[in-house]
Amino acid sequence: MQACRVTGRPVPSAMVGELADSAGLMGDPPALRARLQEDGYLFLKGVLSRAAVMDARREVFQRMVQVGEIAEPAEAGISTGTSRRAEMEPDLGHFWKSVSEGPDLRSASHGRAMTAIMSLVFGETARPQDYMFLRAGPFGRATGLHFDYPFFTRAHDRVATVWLPIGDVPVSDGPLVIVEGSNRFRDLIDPMMGFDISRDNTRKADLGSDAITFAEQRGTRLLTRNFEAGDIALFGMYTAHGSLDNHTAINRVRLSCDVRWQPASLPLDERYFGDNPLGTTGAGYAELNGAKPLTQDWHVR
Numbered sequence: 001m002q003a004c005r006v007t008g009r010p011v012p013s014a015m016v017g018e019l020a021d022s023a024g025l026m027g028d029p030p031a032l033r034a035r036l037q038e039d040g041y042l043f044l045k046g047v048l049s050r051a052a053v054m055d056a057r058r059e060v061f062q063r064m065v066q067v068g069e070i071a072e073p074a075e076a077g078i079s080t081g082t083s084r085r086a087e088m089e090p091d092l093g094h095f096w097k098s099v100s101e102g103p104d105l106r107s108a109s110h111g112r113a114m115t116a117i118m119s120l121v122f123g124e125t126a127r128p129q130d131y132m133f134l135r136a137g138p139f140g141r142a143t144g145l146h147f148d149y150p151f152f153t154r155a156h157d158r159v160a161t162v163w164l165p166i167g168d169v170p171v172s173d174g175p176l177v178i179v180e181g182s183n184r185f186r187d188l189i190d191p192m193m194g195f196d197i198s199r200d201n202t203r204k205a206d207l208g209s210d211a212i213t214f215a216e217q218r219g220t221r222l223l224t225r226n227f228e229a230g231d232i233a234l235f236g237m238y239t240a241h242g243s244l245d246n247h248t249a250i251n252r253v254r255l256s257c258d259v260r261w262q263p264a265s266l267p268l269d270e271r272y273f274g275d276n277p278l279g280t281t282g283a284g285y286a287e288l289n290g291a292k293p294l295t296q297d298w299h300v301r
Protein backbone atom coordinates (compact mmCIF):
# COMPACT_ATOMS: atom_id res chain seq x y z
CA MET A 1 0.00 0.00 0.00
CA GLN A 2 1.55 3.25 -1.11
CA ALA A 3 0.83 6.80 -0.12
CA CYS A 4 -0.11 6.51 3.56
CA ARG A 5 0.65 9.73 5.41
CA VAL A 6 0.41 10.84 9.04
CA THR A 7 0.87 14.45 10.16
CA GLY A 8 2.32 15.26 6.76
CA ARG A 9 4.91 12.45 6.77
CA PRO A 10 4.85 9.30 4.64
CA VAL A 11 4.40 6.18 6.77
CA PRO A 12 7.40 3.88 6.19
CA SER A 13 6.15 0.94 4.14
CA ALA A 14 7.41 -1.64 6.68
CA MET A 15 5.16 0.02 9.25
CA VAL A 16 1.96 -0.36 7.21
CA GLY A 17 -0.11 -3.54 7.16
CA GLU A 18 -3.42 -4.41 5.57
CA LEU A 19 -6.43 -5.00 7.80
CA ALA A 20 -7.18 -8.73 7.48
CA ASP A 21 -10.50 -9.59 5.89
CA SER A 22 -12.64 -11.77 8.17
CA ALA A 23 -15.79 -11.82 6.02
CA GLY A 24 -15.09 -15.49 5.31
CA LEU A 25 -15.80 -16.24 9.00
CA MET A 26 -19.36 -14.89 8.91
CA GLY A 27 -20.67 -18.45 8.62
CA ASP A 28 -18.78 -19.44 11.78
CA PRO A 29 -19.74 -16.94 14.51
CA PRO A 30 -17.56 -18.47 17.26
CA ALA A 31 -14.53 -18.16 14.98
CA LEU A 32 -15.56 -14.59 14.10
CA ARG A 33 -15.73 -13.70 17.80
CA ALA A 34 -12.43 -15.42 18.50
CA ARG A 35 -10.82 -13.34 15.74
CA LEU A 36 -12.24 -10.14 17.24
CA GLN A 37 -10.97 -11.14 20.66
CA GLU A 38 -7.54 -12.00 19.31
CA ASP A 39 -6.97 -9.08 16.92
CA GLY A 40 -9.10 -6.42 18.63
CA TYR A 41 -10.83 -5.67 15.32
CA LEU A 42 -12.69 -7.21 12.40
CA PHE A 43 -12.55 -5.98 8.85
CA LEU A 44 -15.47 -7.32 6.81
CA LYS A 45 -15.18 -6.81 3.09
CA GLY A 46 -18.30 -6.16 1.03
CA VAL A 47 -20.83 -7.12 3.71
CA LEU A 48 -23.17 -4.21 2.96
CA SER A 49 -24.82 -3.39 -0.34
CA ARG A 50 -22.57 -1.06 -2.33
CA ALA A 51 -25.65 0.58 -3.86
CA ALA A 52 -27.15 1.29 -0.43
CA VAL A 53 -23.91 2.84 0.80
CA MET A 54 -23.63 4.96 -2.35
CA ASP A 55 -27.20 6.18 -1.80
CA ALA A 56 -26.12 7.31 1.67
CA ARG A 57 -23.10 9.08 0.17
CA ARG A 58 -25.25 10.96 -2.31
CA GLU A 59 -27.73 11.94 0.38
CA VAL A 60 -25.09 13.37 2.74
CA PHE A 61 -23.05 15.15 0.07
CA GLN A 62 -26.20 16.60 -1.50
CA ARG A 63 -26.86 18.41 1.79
CA MET A 64 -23.32 19.74 1.63
CA VAL A 65 -23.83 20.85 -1.99
CA GLN A 66 -26.75 22.93 -0.74
CA VAL A 67 -24.48 24.84 1.64
CA GLY A 68 -21.83 25.39 -1.04
CA GLU A 69 -19.19 23.00 0.35
CA ILE A 70 -19.29 20.17 -2.20
CA ALA A 71 -19.35 20.53 -5.99
CA GLU A 72 -21.83 18.73 -8.25
CA PRO A 73 -22.09 15.82 -8.82
CA ALA A 74 -22.51 15.30 -5.09
CA GLU A 75 -21.36 11.67 -5.03
CA ALA A 76 -17.87 12.61 -6.24
CA GLY A 77 -17.40 14.39 -2.91
CA ILE A 78 -15.13 17.14 -4.24
CA SER A 79 -14.70 20.11 -1.92
CA THR A 80 -15.32 23.60 -3.30
CA GLY A 81 -12.99 25.03 -0.65
CA THR A 82 -15.72 27.41 0.48
CA SER A 83 -18.76 27.21 2.71
CA ARG A 84 -22.02 29.06 3.23
CA ARG A 85 -23.09 26.71 6.01
CA ALA A 86 -22.76 29.21 8.85
CA GLU A 87 -24.85 31.86 7.03
CA MET A 88 -27.49 29.44 5.83
CA GLU A 89 -27.74 27.27 8.95
CA PRO A 90 -27.50 29.38 12.09
CA ASP A 91 -28.01 26.27 14.25
CA LEU A 92 -25.05 24.15 13.12
CA GLY A 93 -25.84 21.32 15.53
CA HIS A 94 -29.38 21.09 14.21
CA PHE A 95 -28.11 21.02 10.63
CA TRP A 96 -25.61 18.22 11.32
CA LYS A 97 -28.23 16.24 13.24
CA SER A 98 -30.57 16.43 10.27
CA VAL A 99 -27.79 15.29 7.90
CA SER A 100 -26.88 12.49 10.32
CA GLU A 101 -30.48 11.33 10.42
CA GLY A 102 -31.00 11.10 6.65
CA PRO A 103 -33.02 7.98 5.77
CA ASP A 104 -30.51 6.55 3.28
CA LEU A 105 -27.64 7.05 5.69
CA ARG A 106 -29.55 5.44 8.55
CA SER A 107 -30.63 2.55 6.39
CA ALA A 108 -26.95 1.76 5.70
CA SER A 109 -25.64 2.45 9.20
CA HIS A 110 -28.52 1.21 11.37
CA GLY A 111 -30.52 -1.02 9.03
CA ARG A 112 -31.30 -4.72 8.92
CA ALA A 113 -28.03 -5.78 7.30
CA MET A 114 -25.91 -4.05 9.91
CA THR A 115 -28.11 -5.29 12.77
CA ALA A 116 -27.72 -8.86 11.52
CA ILE A 117 -23.93 -8.52 11.34
CA MET A 118 -23.62 -7.03 14.81
CA SER A 119 -26.01 -9.59 16.31
CA LEU A 120 -23.71 -12.26 14.91
CA VAL A 121 -20.73 -10.53 16.45
CA PHE A 122 -22.32 -10.30 19.91
CA GLY A 123 -24.07 -13.67 19.73
CA GLU A 124 -27.34 -11.98 20.71
CA THR A 125 -29.58 -9.23 19.40
CA ALA A 126 -27.51 -6.10 18.95
CA ARG A 127 -28.60 -2.49 19.32
CA PRO A 128 -26.92 0.61 17.87
CA GLN A 129 -26.64 3.94 19.60
CA ASP A 130 -28.91 6.50 17.99
CA TYR A 131 -26.15 9.10 18.15
CA MET A 132 -23.82 8.95 15.17
CA PHE A 133 -20.38 10.38 14.50
CA LEU A 134 -20.61 11.43 10.86
CA ARG A 135 -17.23 12.60 9.59
CA ALA A 136 -16.58 14.60 6.45
CA GLY A 137 -12.82 15.09 6.34
CA PRO A 138 -11.29 17.41 3.74
CA PHE A 139 -7.64 17.62 2.70
CA GLY A 140 -5.35 17.93 5.72
CA ARG A 141 -7.71 16.31 8.19
CA ALA A 142 -6.74 13.39 10.43
CA THR A 143 -7.88 11.87 13.72
CA GLY A 144 -5.25 11.30 16.40
CA LEU A 145 -4.75 7.91 18.02
CA HIS A 146 -7.01 7.04 20.93
CA PHE A 147 -9.03 4.26 22.55
CA ASP A 148 -12.83 4.54 22.55
CA TYR A 149 -13.06 3.32 26.16
CA PRO A 150 -13.23 6.78 27.85
CA PHE A 151 -16.20 7.80 25.69
CA PHE A 152 -18.51 4.83 25.65
CA THR A 153 -18.10 2.52 28.64
CA ARG A 154 -20.07 4.37 31.30
CA ALA A 155 -22.72 1.62 31.42
CA HIS A 156 -20.49 -1.41 30.53
CA ASP A 157 -17.73 -2.31 28.12
CA ARG A 158 -19.53 -4.72 25.80
CA VAL A 159 -19.54 -2.01 23.19
CA ALA A 160 -18.13 -2.14 19.67
CA THR A 161 -17.46 0.69 17.26
CA VAL A 162 -18.47 0.16 13.65
CA TRP A 163 -16.52 2.31 11.19
CA LEU A 164 -18.37 2.60 7.91
CA PRO A 165 -16.77 4.22 4.87
CA ILE A 166 -19.53 6.01 3.00
CA GLY A 167 -18.14 5.43 -0.46
CA ASP A 168 -14.68 4.29 -1.52
CA VAL A 169 -11.99 5.60 0.82
CA PRO A 170 -8.50 4.90 -0.53
CA VAL A 171 -5.51 5.40 1.76
CA SER A 172 -4.83 8.78 0.12
CA ASP A 173 -8.13 10.04 1.56
CA GLY A 174 -7.27 9.31 5.20
CA PRO A 175 -9.24 6.24 6.28
CA LEU A 176 -9.28 4.46 9.65
CA VAL A 177 -6.01 3.15 11.00
CA ILE A 178 -5.72 0.53 13.76
CA VAL A 179 -2.60 -0.03 15.84
CA GLU A 180 -1.75 -3.69 15.47
CA GLY A 181 -1.77 -5.56 18.78
CA SER A 182 -2.87 -2.50 20.79
CA ASN A 183 -5.65 -4.53 22.43
CA ARG A 184 -2.81 -6.16 24.40
CA PHE A 185 -1.04 -2.96 25.48
CA ARG A 186 -1.76 -3.54 29.18
CA ASP A 187 0.46 -0.64 30.26
CA LEU A 188 -1.97 1.73 28.51
CA ILE A 189 -5.18 -0.18 29.08
CA ASP A 190 -4.89 -0.85 32.82
CA PRO A 191 -4.50 2.82 33.86
CA MET A 192 -7.42 3.72 31.59
CA MET A 193 -9.90 1.64 33.62
CA GLY A 194 -12.63 3.86 35.04
CA PHE A 195 -11.60 6.86 32.91
CA ASP A 196 -14.69 8.75 31.71
CA ILE A 197 -13.69 11.60 29.41
CA SER A 198 -16.62 13.84 30.27
CA ARG A 199 -16.13 13.45 34.04
CA ASP A 200 -12.36 13.86 34.17
CA ASN A 201 -10.93 16.90 32.44
CA THR A 202 -7.46 16.32 33.85
CA ARG A 203 -6.81 13.58 31.29
CA LYS A 204 -6.98 13.35 27.52
CA ALA A 205 -8.11 10.46 25.36
CA ASP A 206 -5.53 11.21 22.70
CA LEU A 207 -2.48 8.96 23.01
CA GLY A 208 -0.23 11.96 22.77
CA SER A 209 2.08 11.18 19.89
CA ASP A 210 1.48 10.89 16.19
CA ALA A 211 0.79 7.44 14.83
CA ILE A 212 4.21 6.97 13.22
CA THR A 213 6.10 7.84 16.40
CA PHE A 214 3.72 5.74 18.48
CA ALA A 215 4.11 2.68 16.23
CA GLU A 216 7.88 3.16 16.13
CA GLN A 217 8.11 3.27 19.93
CA ARG A 218 5.92 0.19 20.25
CA GLY A 219 7.62 -1.75 17.47
CA THR A 220 4.29 -2.33 15.80
CA ARG A 221 2.45 -1.55 12.57
CA LEU A 222 -0.45 0.62 11.47
CA LEU A 223 -3.20 -1.39 9.83
CA THR A 224 -5.44 0.16 7.22
CA ARG A 225 -6.59 -0.41 3.65
CA ASN A 226 -8.11 0.99 0.54
CA PHE A 227 -11.71 0.77 1.73
CA GLU A 228 -14.56 0.30 -0.72
CA ALA A 229 -18.25 1.06 -0.32
CA GLY A 230 -19.85 -1.96 1.37
CA ASP A 231 -16.86 -2.71 3.63
CA ILE A 232 -16.94 -2.18 7.39
CA ALA A 233 -14.39 -2.32 10.19
CA LEU A 234 -15.33 -2.86 13.81
CA PHE A 235 -13.35 -2.88 17.02
CA GLY A 236 -13.73 -2.97 20.77
CA MET A 237 -13.11 -0.32 23.38
CA TYR A 238 -9.51 -1.46 23.98
CA THR A 239 -8.11 -1.04 20.47
CA ALA A 240 -6.09 2.06 19.65
CA HIS A 241 -7.10 3.71 16.39
CA GLY A 242 -7.23 6.99 14.51
CA SER A 243 -6.93 7.90 10.88
CA LEU A 244 -4.35 8.59 8.22
CA ASP A 245 -4.10 12.10 6.78
CA ASN A 246 -6.41 12.98 3.97
CA HIS A 247 -3.86 14.09 1.37
CA THR A 248 -6.08 13.61 -1.67
CA ALA A 249 -4.73 15.10 -4.88
CA ILE A 250 -8.22 16.01 -6.06
CA ASN A 251 -9.79 17.72 -3.05
CA ARG A 252 -12.01 14.74 -2.30
CA VAL A 253 -13.64 14.74 1.12
CA ARG A 254 -13.38 11.53 3.13
CA LEU A 255 -16.86 10.52 4.27
CA SER A 256 -17.46 7.94 7.00
CA CYS A 257 -19.54 7.37 10.08
CA ASP A 258 -18.86 5.56 13.31
CA VAL A 259 -21.62 4.12 15.45
CA ARG A 260 -21.42 2.14 18.70
CA TRP A 261 -23.28 -1.13 19.10
CA GLN A 262 -23.99 -3.31 22.12
CA PRO A 263 -26.12 -6.27 23.15
CA ALA A 264 -29.72 -5.02 23.32
CA SER A 265 -30.12 -6.74 26.69
CA LEU A 266 -27.53 -4.57 28.45
CA PRO A 267 -28.05 -1.16 30.09
CA LEU A 268 -27.82 1.92 27.88
CA ASP A 269 -25.65 4.98 28.28
CA GLU A 270 -28.56 7.39 27.91
CA ARG A 271 -26.34 10.14 26.47
CA TYR A 272 -26.29 8.37 23.12
CA PHE A 273 -29.89 7.21 22.79
CA GLY A 274 -33.26 8.79 22.07
CA ASP A 275 -34.59 11.44 19.71
CA ASN A 276 -32.29 14.16 20.99
CA PRO A 277 -29.16 12.46 22.27
CA LEU A 278 -26.84 14.65 24.30
CA GLY A 279 -23.59 13.13 23.04
CA THR A 280 -20.41 12.94 25.08
CA THR A 281 -20.36 16.49 26.40
CA GLY A 282 -24.06 17.31 26.43
CA ALA A 283 -24.00 19.57 23.36
CA GLY A 284 -25.67 17.01 21.10
CA TYR A 285 -24.61 17.05 17.45
CA ALA A 286 -23.13 20.53 17.89
CA GLU A 287 -20.12 18.98 19.65
CA LEU A 288 -19.00 17.05 16.58
CA ASN A 289 -16.26 18.22 14.22
CA GLY A 290 -18.65 17.35 11.40
CA ALA A 291 -20.95 20.14 12.60
CA LYS A 292 -18.33 22.76 11.76
CA PRO A 293 -18.32 24.26 8.28
CA LEU A 294 -16.08 22.30 5.96
CA THR A 295 -13.28 24.79 5.60
CA GLN A 296 -9.80 23.46 5.10
CA ASP A 297 -7.82 25.27 7.73
CA TRP A 298 -8.32 23.31 10.91
CA HIS A 299 -7.27 19.94 12.31
CA VAL A 300 -8.87 17.32 14.49
CA ARG A 301 -7.47 16.54 17.93
Ligand SMILES: O=C(O)CCC(=O)C(=O)O
Pocket: 135, 142, 143, 148, 161, 162, 163, 175, 176, 241, 242, 243, 256, 258
Ligand atom coordinates in the same frame (compact mmCIF):
# COMPACT_ATOMS: atom_id res chain seq x y z
O1 LIG B 1 -12.86 8.21 11.27
C1 LIG B 1 -11.97 8.69 11.97
O2 LIG B 1 -11.26 9.64 11.59
C2 LIG B 1 -11.72 8.16 13.34
C3 LIG B 1 -12.76 7.18 13.76
C4 LIG B 1 -12.80 6.94 15.21
O3 LIG B 1 -12.07 7.51 15.98
C5 LIG B 1 -13.77 5.98 15.71
O4 LIG B 1 -14.47 5.36 14.90
O5 LIG B 1 -13.85 5.82 16.94
